[in-house]
Amino acid sequence: MVTSHDVARLAGVSQPTVSRALRDSPKVSVLTRQRVREAATALGYVPSDTGRALSVGRTHRVGLLVTDLANQFYTHTIAPMHHALESLGYQLVLLTEEGDSDRVADRLLSTSLDGALLATTATDSLLPVRLRDRGLPFVYFNRRATTIEADSVEVEARSGMRELTERILDLGHTRVGAVLGPVNASTASNRELVLRERLALRGLELPDELAHRGDFDFETGFSGARRLLELDEPPTVIVCANDVVAYGAFNAARSLGRDVPGEVSIVGFDDLPETRWPLLQITTVAFDLEAMARRGAQLLVDRMRAGADEPYRHEWFPSHLVERATLGPVPVR
Missing domain, CATH: 1.10.260.40 (lambda repressor-like DNA-binding domains)
Incomplete structure (x- = not known):
């Protein structure tokens, strides 16, 4: 050799x-x-990249940490994030968050990363604390923890969820159901808060019997929507925590022979490319995911170059309603 x-x-x-x-x-x-x-x-x-890294004390490799590799949200995040980092001289390493905070922190550090993008951080996660203690720069992407402050790039969900809820109510829906995300996910809690606020302003509420909670996945959408649709008085619209959940809800409605939106409307959040397919045409809340992924990469590189003393930056990407075929007026029963 x-x-x-x-x-x-x-x-x-x-x-x-x-x-x-x-x-x-x-x-x-x-x-x-x-x-x-x-x-x-x-x-x-x-x-040798390894030899070069040892000589300069940097690997020019950063990690993207997620919990669910099957989630289409991250599938559409990886490419723009990779290209942004590559243009800045860094390689992207994809890692899954499995095990307790100490084990995950050990794995991140043993991979010889210069920094990490935390994409699925729970609000009560101790991982950011562990990484800060060990000196690894990181940025919250899409979700953040409340345990420690750091740079972040997130969706400003209030405007889009406000538009969506107002449109639902203007179409005459009063029996509103929801398949909600995890209680310890900042994205889920932010969207749920706006939904409940806008309903309350019209004298409505989201009762427990019309709410189902689970992970941001197809299975949660499918099982949650089936439960809601099999009630004696099912909701006329189901608000889903994200588009992947909406895919599950859409399929549940079809499996029960329910017409969408003739018998039940279904809406999501994220505007993933699949929502635009003619077969689906899901009404959703959109934001610029690719730009957000690129910005997350830039924030991390900026933090790695600036060091820990610079003030933290928090950037928000605006959201808006995209109305398609799965939202219609309240059905006549």
Whole structure:
């Protein structure tokens, strides 16, 4: 196996000069850099990322930490985040959050990352505390914990949820059901809060019998919607915690032979690309997910370069209603 020492011998320089030349260090003359590169090419030498990381104390690798790899939200997040980081000279490493906070922190640190984007952080998670204690820079993406402050990029859900709820009520719906997200997810609690507030302003409420709570997944949407639709007095509209939950609710309605939106309306949140499919055409709340992913990457790189003393930044992406085929007027029964 060819090493940098072989390149040094062929180029007639020292091994440290080879390392500096291949990093385009200004401390090495242009002619020497050219000679080293020609020697490296002749020998088929490829610099080791690990070796370079050890020499400079950085790996230029950052982690994206999620809990559910099957969730389409993260599928559509990875590509723009990867491209943004690549343009800034970093590689994206995808990691799953399994185990307690200490174990996850150990795994992040053992992977030799320069920083991390925390995408599925629970409000009561201790992981951010563990990472701060161990000096690993991180940014909250989409969700945040209340345990410790850090840079964050999130959706401003109030405007979109307000539009959605007002439209539902203007269409005559008074028996509103919901398939809600986890109580310890900031995204779920923010959306639920606005829904309940807007209902209350019209003298309505979301009773326990019309609410189902679970994870942000298809199975929660399917089981929750089936339970609501099999009530003696089912809701005329089901507000879902996100689009993936709405996919499950849509399929549950179809499995029971219920027409959407003729017998029940179904709405989501996120405006994932699949919601635009002609087969689905789901009414939802939209925001610029790709821009948010790119901005999260930039915030993390900024934090890694600035250090811990700079003030934390919190950025919010506006949301708005996108009305499609799954929301209609209250059915006549």
